[in-house]
Structures are given as structure tokens and as C-alpha cells.
Amino acid sequence: MEKIVTFVIFLAAASLLPTLDARFARRQTEECPDPCQDMPMEISFIVDSSRSIWIYNFTEALWFVQDFVDKFHIGQNQVRVSMVTYGERVYSEYAFGFDAHLDKLELDKAIDNITHMNGETTETGQAIDWFLDHHYPQARDNVRHVLIVLTDGNSQQPRLTKAAARRAFDKGLEVFAIGVGTQIDPQELHNIASDGSRILSSAAKNIIITSFNPSPPRCPIRRINKNDPLWAACKFDPVDLVLVIDSSVSIEESNFTLGLRFIRDFLEPFEINPHSIRVAAVMFGDRVYTEDVIKFDMYNNKKDVQDAILALPWKKGTRTETGM
Known part of the structure; x- marks a missing residue:
């Protein structure tokens, strides 16, 4: 049985997502050596x-x-x-x-x-x-x-x-x-x-970076399909991805909206379905907004998850109770 890994992201003005993006991308490819890394x-x-x-x-x-x-x-x-x-x-x-x-x-x-x-x-x-x-x-x-x-x-x-x-x-x-x-x-x-x-840079200002390709250019790319022996090595295990999103008044509405768009783009490369990656989301401010929770079993494909993320409302919580 494959291991289920849960990632929890605290979207405090969207600042931690780039870090997760880099670490998550490494997890996908860690068993497939990149010759560019040695240059x-x-x-x-x-x-x-x-x-x-x-x-x-x-x-x-x-x-x-x-x-x-x-x-x-x-x-x-x-x-x-x-x-x-x-x-x-x-x-x-x-x-x-x-x-x-x-x-x-x-x-x-x-x-x-x-x-x-x-x-x-x-x-x-x-x-x-x-x-x-x-x-x-x-x-x-x-x-x-x-x-x-x-x-x-x-x-x-x-x-x-x-x-x-x-x-x-x-x-x-x-x-x-x-x-x-x-x-x-x-x-x-x-x-x-x-x-x-x-x-x-970013319109959200405190997002340092959303994507960056530091590798030396023009390294060879090998495309693989399901019949390639590398397919099994490079595939990623089932993952439960939890998004914990700050929806307090300290996050301006424009930054909150930008953060949701970033999450949408962050999810784009991944295969989202009940057997690969499942996504859940919860917002918090002065309390946990249970009325807007997205549960793992609510959506079975990427587009529905992305649309649901973009539809989350800015709650303007009066405090930021991260510990909840």
C-alpha cells in the first residue's frame, strides 16, 4: 500500500506557497536524477x-x-x-x-x-x-x-x-x-x-517568488510515457494536500484574491483525482470558517477543485488565530 502524505499550507499573505512549490516539485523528481544539478x-x-x-x-x-x-x-x-x-x-x-x-x-x-x-x-x-x-x-x-x-x-x-x-x-x-x-x-x-x-516580484509584495528556473539552460529533456521504465520511478505517490488559508482582515482582499489564484496555478501541474492527489481547504481568521470548508471527497477533478478555491470568500476575520 502506498504511503499517503499530507501537506499543510498556511497561506499567510501567500508567502509560504513558493517554498512548498519547490519542495513538492523536488518530491516528484527526487528519484529521477537531473544532470543539470551536476553542472x-x-x-x-x-x-x-x-x-x-x-x-x-x-x-x-x-x-x-x-x-x-x-x-x-x-x-x-x-x-x-x-x-x-x-x-x-x-x-x-x-x-x-x-x-x-x-x-x-x-x-x-x-x-x-x-x-x-x-x-x-x-x-x-x-x-x-x-x-x-x-x-x-x-x-x-x-x-x-x-x-x-x-x-x-x-x-x-x-x-x-x-x-x-x-x-x-x-x-x-x-x-x-x-x-x-x-x-x-x-x-x-x-x-x-x-x-x-x-x-x-509580485503584486502581493510579500511573495518572494512563485517560480524560478536556476538550472543551466538547454539541458536535454526526456519525455516518458506509461510504457517507459522510468514511469514507475518518477510517478508521485498518492497525496492528501490540505490548504489552510488566512482569511483575516490583516490580509487585504486583493492579496487574498491573488493568493487564491496562486493556489489555482500551483495545482495546475498535478493529477487531481481520488486515486492520486486529493485536495482539501479550510479558512481561518477569528475562527475556523467551517461553512466554507472544502473536503477531500467533495471534488474529483482538477477543474472543480480550482473553481471551488477561486470561489472562496474573503471573510475579513478580526483576528488571525493560526493555532486553530
């Missing part, structure tokens, strides 16, 4: 630790980094990672270069140990320059170089930020800008990123 690459993160980034959003940014690097095989001849956090200065006490952590568990612990510094200002340009001067010289030649900047974009010196980003482009780095926090400046994200396709 050597240098990945660098520059994370805004200023006071304009709330500690909750900063923690989300660190979670994003951890989930992102977990997609790869970390090692001296594989993928290496460097990291910098900054505010009014570069917090060199938390920075680490490409050679510092060549084991995935050590890397994960190092990220866990980074503290939100509540910096007085946001000196993004200074942080990019510091990375280029201190970490980038350690980078290997002839491998892909990726720089990911996580910030709200509200730096004190936008011209210096743009100039530092240009310096990174000129050195051949692919630069991605990811909007974090509640007051994102899209123009500065455009100035930081290599091009418009490398800007990742």
Missing part, C-alpha cells in the same frame, strides 16, 4: 538586511536562498555559493565566499545563523561592489556566474546601485533582482537586473 556554477546572493525589510520578510528571503540552493549538488567541482548581507554597510561578519561551505548541510547551517541587522540605510551599490571586490575574484572561469540580489529596491544611492550593477554585467554575471518586503521599487529592480526577464 558547475557559481551562485552568489546579496540580501538586504536593512530596517526597511521586516524581519519576517528577511527570514523569508533566507528560506528562499536555502530552498534555491537545495536544488543543486554543492561541492568544489559542482555548484558553489557565496553570500553577503548588508544595510548601511556590508555585514562582513556574516558574509562567506565560494570556498567556505562546500557541503549542503554546512551551507544550510551558515544561512540559518545569519541575523537580521536592521540596518539604518540600504547601500545596495556598496554591497554589489564589495561582492565584486572580495568574493568574485574567487570564482572559477568557464562556468556560469549568477548573482541574485534580494531587496526592496529602496537604496539610498540609486545611481551608485545602477553603476555597481553595470559593473557586474560587464564582468559577465547574470544578475537577478528579487523584490522583498512591502514597499518594492520596481525601477531599481530594473536597474539591478541584467534584463527585464530577470526581475521577480
Whole structure:
């Protein structure tokens, strides 16, 4: 008998769904090795630790980094990672270069140990320059170089930020800008990123990322069918997926609606039926809204589940009783 796994998602302004999306996708493919994971690459993160980034959003940014690097095989001849956090200065006490952590568990612990510094200002340009001067010289030649900047974009010196980003482009780095926090400046994200396709933000503002493909491009794709021996290895076990959705007044109606749409899109790749994936949903605020519960056996196909999710009403609960 196949194991039933239950995922519980707390949709607090939709911020945790991207993490689940990444972990759920890994679960689908963990028995099917991806040759892209072994391709050597240098990945660098520059994370805004200023006071304009709330500690909750900063923690989300660190979670994003951890989930992102977990997609790869970390090692001296594989993928290496460097990291910098900054505010009014570069917090060199938390920075680490490409050679510092060549084991995935050590890397994960190092990220866990980074503290939100509540910096007085946001000196993004200074942080990019510091990375280029201190970490980038350690980078290997002839491998892909990726720089990911996580910030709200509200730096004190936008011209210096743009100039530092240009310096990174000129050195051949692919630069991605990811909007974090509640007051994102899209123009500065455009100035930081290599091009418009490398800007990742959301109208919900505190969703860090909904999808991202960090793998080296043009890796071969093998399509399989039910007669292929890999079919049994790659299929996912039956799953009961529970969505626990914050419907309190702290979640604005526009963000609540966006969150429901995200859930709809999140469910799209999966086979939803009584024998594969079943979906249930419950909303909460000042109480659990039992009148709007979606039970596992209510819908037997993907479209009906998605339509039911989109039809959930914003309840405007006066409190957020997550413990319920």
C-alpha cells in the first residue's frame, strides 16, 4: 500500500506557497536524477538586511536562498555559493565566499545563523561592489556566474546601485533582482537586473517568488510515457494536500484574491483525482470558517477543485488565530 502524505499550507499573505512549490516539485523528481544539478556554477546572493525589510520578510528571503540552493549538488567541482548581507554597510561578519561551505548541510547551517541587522540605510551599490571586490575574484572561469540580489529596491544611492550593477554585467554575471518586503521599487529592480526577464516580484509584495528556473539552460529533456521504465520511478505517490488559508482582515482582499489564484496555478501541474492527489481547504481568521470548508471527497477533478478555491470568500476575520 502506498504511503499517503499530507501537506499543510498556511497561506499567510501567500508567502509560504513558493517554498512548498519547490519542495513538492523536488518530491516528484527526487528519484529521477537531473544532470543539470551536476553542472558547475557559481551562485552568489546579496540580501538586504536593512530596517526597511521586516524581519519576517528577511527570514523569508533566507528560506528562499536555502530552498534555491537545495536544488543543486554543492561541492568544489559542482555548484558553489557565496553570500553577503548588508544595510548601511556590508555585514562582513556574516558574509562567506565560494570556498567556505562546500557541503549542503554546512551551507544550510551558515544561512540559518545569519541575523537580521536592521540596518539604518540600504547601500545596495556598496554591497554589489564589495561582492565584486572580495568574493568574485574567487570564482572559477568557464562556468556560469549568477548573482541574485534580494531587496526592496529602496537604496539610498540609486545611481551608485545602477553603476555597481553595470559593473557586474560587464564582468559577465547574470544578475537577478528579487523584490522583498512591502514597499518594492520596481525601477531599481530594473536597474539591478541584467534584463527585464530577470526581475521577480509580485503584486502581493510579500511573495518572494512563485517560480524560478536556476538550472543551466538547454539541458536535454526526456519525455516518458506509461510504457517507459522510468514511469514507475518518477510517478508521485498518492497525496492528501490540505490548504489552510488566512482569511483575516490583516490580509487585504486583493492579496487574498491573488493568493487564491496562486493556489489555482500551483495545482495546475498535478493529477487531481481520488486515486492520486486529493485536495482539501479550510479558512481561518477569528475562527475556523467551517461553512466554507472544502473536503477531500467533495471534488474529483482538477477543474472543480480550482473553481471551488477561486470561489472562496474573503471573510475579513478580526483576528488571525493560526493555532486553530
